[in-house]
Amino acid sequence: MNELLTQAVEAHGGIARRQEPTEGRATLVSGGDLFSVKGLPQEPAPREMSVRLHEEHASVTPFGAPDQRTDFTPGRVSIKKLDGRVVAVRENPRRSFSGHTRQSPWDPPDRAYFNGYALWTYLTTPSLLAMPGFAVTEIEPWRDGDEVWRGLRAAFPPEIAGHSTEQDFSFGPDHLLRRHDHHVDVAGGFAAAQYVHDFVEADGILLPTRRRAYRRDADDRPLVHQVMVSIDLRDVRFR
Template sequence: MNALLESILDAHGGLQRWKEAQTIHAEGSIGGMLWSLRGQEGILATADATVDVQEQRLVFDGFTGPGLRGLYTPDRVAIERRDGDVVVERRAPRAAFEGQGPETPWDELHALYFAGYAVWNYLTTPYLLTRPGVVVEEVEPWLEADEDWRRLRVTFPQTLTTHATEQVFYYNAAGLLRRHDYAADVLGSTPAAHFSEQHVRASGLVFPTHRFVVPIEEDGHAAPEPVLITIDWADISVA
């Protein structure tokens, strides 16, 4: 295993603890300009997410209304009643983004797919980087606000649903994730910097509880605005 990735895993609870984890439950709020641009403002203002750690599956309880839930898997998204009765679903959901422009309106299933795979990725990182077919390489460090952050360039296989094939993760001296760069395919591949702060420990694993995403300028530095996405978790637990 890459030496930097090994130290990062240790800082986030250790590989063995991640292998033992079955679900992560996070409650909070997801906002930012993106949702209003896509006609879905407030859809996740109250977010209640349960992630399966060992496979790509996520459920948003209360998605779009009381008694409903949003189910994400790579090949299907659905809004269901809690008894499993399907209200609406979409197969091959990534294909539904083809041909969209930067302000093309989304329906609720577009929002569910994007938020579903993104939150699954975020909550399972750095364990995500150990999955079969993922290639990691340490690249030159980055100076951010007088801190030297070590960086991993990560290449993802087609078997994992994520923002883009190549992404870069930045870690501070304590081995904690501070920044994550990507150009999300479903958003037109515009480069973005995703910052992570306010880390907490839950059942032995470590998670950032405040995240925000902004555009990247031509010199590689993050623009101060607009804030495209915010994620704030008030509670995280692991089972």
Template sequence: MSEQNSDLLERVLMAHGGLERWNSFSIVRASIVTGGSLWGMKGLTQDSTPRQMTVWLHEQRSSVMPFGAPNQRTAYRPDRIAIETTDGQVVAERADPRASFHGHGESTPWDPLHRAYFNGYALWSYLNMPFLFTLPGVVVEELAPWEEGEQRWRRLRVHFPVTVATHCPVQDFYFGEDFLLRRHDYRVDVSGGLPAAQYVHDYIEAEGLRMPGKRRAYRRDANNRAIEAQLLVAIDISDLQYA
């Protein structure tokens, strides 16, 4: 990582609360409400019921509840996805869940375990950003600035190793003058490489750490612009709690 890249990343980490503060916690919990067109593309329905998302900060692990039934939750790790009851009984599970998406296109139907895996890695990523950029094997480089309307955003391209389960190996992140995340570009590899531009805003703060309260992911066109008429995923986050 060059000195310039390191300087931008350091400013980004500080703007979101600082790496030292983040390292002092092990879990974050939040209430999430999810919508968007992706679920219908996958043959699923998505309601507006608030759910509790629990994300571990220093291991790739997460859980959402309720899932499928009031007394059920997910248990996500990169090498295993499970749906279990609140007293720990396994309802369904799948080892090596990423392999189950092989050959999927944008409209390939998902079963509940596909959905649980997607939720698990995606929310783990979102609720650990930008601090996951410091994980072993992650490489960060600064790109040329980006003009977004009247704003000029600095950008980091982040290369994730195979040991980190996320949307795709290379993702771009855009930061405002305050060094807070504004936009996140990626391809959804588990859905045929669907290109997305996710805008984030309405920051909330807990324990001195800052996370966006709203995330809106749109299909991204060939000119790297969001197609506003195609909202893929909407996530509202509230009640952020670190422990």
């Protein structure tokens, strides 16, 4: 592995510890202007999220109704009743975003797809970068206030759904994640900078519980007057 990636994975709990559990769960509260722009504003009620740690699969409950949940994989996303009945399904969901701009409306399967890949990425960072198919290189560090954050640029393999093919991850002097830069391809490809805060340890794994994503300006500075996506987690556990 890349030296910085090795240090980052170790700081977040170590590769061996992250290989042991197969599932992650957390209580989620999310919001932000992106969902209102897309015509699907998010209620501030808590929801339950779950992800499989060694394959890209995620679910959120409830979704759209108290008795519904999502079922996401890169090639298929569905909305189901809790008894398993399918409410909506979309094969090859990435294709539905062709031609989208930041203002293009989403339908519920679009939102379920975005939720799925984003939440999976956030609960598996940074160890997902060590998975087969990822190409990782160190980039120029980013200075934020008095700190200098070393960065990794990751090229995602085609079988892994994500915000964009290339994404940047910045780590502090303690090798913990500080910032995650990407383009939101399913929303017209706008440039985003996501800052992470409030790390907790869950079953030996460290991860941030507070994320705030902003649009970036031409100098990659966050436009902090508008929160595009906010995510707060609690009750994180792995098994």
